[in-house]
Amino acid sequence: MANTKSLKTIFSITVVNLILSFGSAKSSTFYENLSPKSLRLKKEKLCHLHFFFHDIVSGPNPTAIRVADSPSTNSSSTLFGYIAMIDDPLTMGPEPESKVVEKAQGIYGSASQHELGLLMVLNFVFTEGKYNGSTLSLLGRNAVFFSIREMSIIGGSRAFRFAREYAQAKTHTFDLKTGNVVVDYNVYVLHY
Numbered sequence: 001m002a003n004t005k006s007l008k009t010i011f012s013i014t015v016v017n018l019i020l021s022f023g024s025a026k027s028s029t030f031y032e033n034l035s036p037k038s039l040r041l042k043k044e045k046l047c048h049l050h051f052f053f054h055d056i057v058s059g060p061n062p063t064a065i066r067v068a069d070s071p072s073t074n075s076s077s078t079l080f081g082y083i084a085m086i087d088d089p090l091t092m093g094p095e096p097e098s099k100v101v102e103k104a105q106g107i108y109g110s111a112s113q114h115e116l117g118l119l120m121v122l123n124f125v126f127t128e129g130k131y132n133g134s135t136l137s138l139l140g141r142n143a144v145f146f147s148i149r150e151m152s153i154i155g156g157s158r159a160f161r162f163a164r165e166y167a168q169a170k171t172h173t174f175d176l177k178t179g180n181v182v183v184d185y186n187v188y189v190l191h192y
């Protein structure tokens with residue numbers, strides 16, 4: 001009886017030591033390899049999004065406001081140095097009263113001295129449907145006088161974790177009087 005008991009005790013101590021040493025070995029690093037299954041990542045999906053981007057620069061409620069420029073910006077033919085902060089509505093159709101499904105929040109700035117080329121740094125913030133609360137991040141060069149401009153989708157959140165791929169922008173209307181622009185966006189995203 002006594003022998004079995006002490007064997008049991010030795011066994012338990014050994015098990016405890018093993019667990020402890022395993023635990024300490026694990027905590028000696030701050031990184032690990034994971035299987036995609038552990039984050040419940042299954043099949044990668046391709047999603048196509050289509051919406052209209054309304055950049056409203058004038059009137060009583062502009063959605064794009066100039067936040068910076070340099071003394072030479074106004075004399076530059078490409079407004080080099082101009083920077084705007086935007087919270088632009090993204091709608092299903094091209095009309096201003098069309099249903100808003102997302103916002104484009106971020107910054108664009110004139111980054112080219114020789115032709116109009118904008119640096120775009122934006123988050124598409126979804127406010128409707130199954131992607132409500134998710135975001136996609138866009139970074140790219142927008143040479144606005146070209147018919148189709150392609151920019152990168154560099155990531156996303158929630159439904160768009162691990163997202164990547166591209167966006168194509170095409171000017172729908174440009175109002176010379178107000179400066180307001182409506183842009184047709186097609187976005188292709190790979191995500192899980």
Ligand SMILES: *[C@@H]1O[C@H](CO)[C@@H](O)[C@H](O)[C@H]1NC(C)=O
Nearest residue numbers: 066069070071072073074075
């Ligand atoms: C450039 O022009 C805008 C208005 O057209 C003005 O608000 C701004 O102050 C000017 N910037 C500089 C640096 O002069």
Ligand SMILES: *[C@@H]1O[C@H](CO)[C@@H](O)[C@H](O)[C@H]1NC(C)=O
Nearest residue numbers: 126127128129130131132133
């Ligand atoms: C989108 O999500 C927000 C925050 O969770 C919620 O308040 C809003 O009602 C949702 N909108 C739709 C259309 O589901």
